[in-house]
Amino acid sequence: MIKLYNLVNEEIYGKVAIKLHTGEPHGPNILPRDMVQALQKTIPNSTIVETNTLYGGGRENTADHRKTLEINGWSFCPVDIMDEHGDVNLPVRDGFHLKEVAMGKGIVDYDSMLVLTHFKGHAMGGFGGSMKNIAIGCASGQVGKRQVHGASMTGAPNFGAMPVKDTFMELMADSAQAVINHFGKHITFINVLRNMSVDCDCAGTSAQKPTMKNIGILASNDLLAIDQASCDLVFAAPDGKDVIERIQSRHGLRQLSAMAEKKMGNPQYELIVVK
Template identity: 55%
Template structure:
């Protein structure tokens, strides 16, 4: 398949509407060549973000490597260490909003809740072992609903299965991603889960996780 490196030929600035940290975000210029975007995300924990869902995927992933990512991670002091955990979540969300607003109704999100380590995939063989059981796959045209439902499904697991991932989310203030997305008007945190295996039947969180089993390597 053809591969298109978004910032291979420079960058472009997308507006950030209603942000308090940014008025615009730098992305790869090739992104403007596309009229739709399908965001496929491996939902898992993250060392800095608490969790990596659709919001973090496009917030960090669509920011270009030279300018955008530096904007997100650099505070007023000139170093990333000058940024509080909650501020980082807000900066990621504002960056994500730039991309989400750019594509408007022509963007959709898929979160895959399988092999969920507390570590990001980028840590490779250094990642912490997976202890959270597989849950399934969520899809939505609403970025906040997708990430909120993913987090809620993790919290709906028995405590012994959710403990490590929930601890990672909370100690990094990752849930600020969700509350700030709501403040920015990026979506709705109330949703209905439709079970695609049973004819679009609405199901509860408890029903969605009742058959999960401990992860076995």
């Protein structure tokens, strides 16, 4: 992973945010802490960044989130819960549905971002790749995540009444566009295709066990290309049936076509094997 990062980090500088899904308590499939620690040590002035969640659980508020970080072993470097001190609105240019998204206020404290993603399935999105990691993962817990899920701005969130399939994918694309426009060329992406359950790491210990073999690690400076390549590898895998069904049943590939429509990257890529 360090070797791949060094191939795509030429525009990463200054104070670096490492956007990581740190998972619910005792999550069985989250990225190995030693792998992330080894990479983080090579990135000067870097901090893992997260935001609180909209759903109940171990990360719904900052106090509980801090406890979960300790439980899951994210104690080897600073972790910034970016919405701990409020929100900041980032604009969406010509979005499908949104004109701005409330992100964790801390996002503006960073010069660059490494989006370090555990690629896997997702209950609503079909799959969780780099786009989902920033679209939902940078949005503030009680405002931005409501916007991205198309939820009511008041009261307890009703996930059963939220837009799904194409509309949800388009809302995520709007939010992700706000993040990549904010950082410009100072953002890069790594997808780790291992322990790929049909469930996201937000499912915690209830996540279904992975049914496909690990594929490897991808790195790119192009958001669309890396998620497109990750999906292509899953669809080409002989044991990808369960994850493919999850992606297709949720219209997850709309994530890719939505990014293409908004020119958020290039779906045409060259897959270069690094040994």
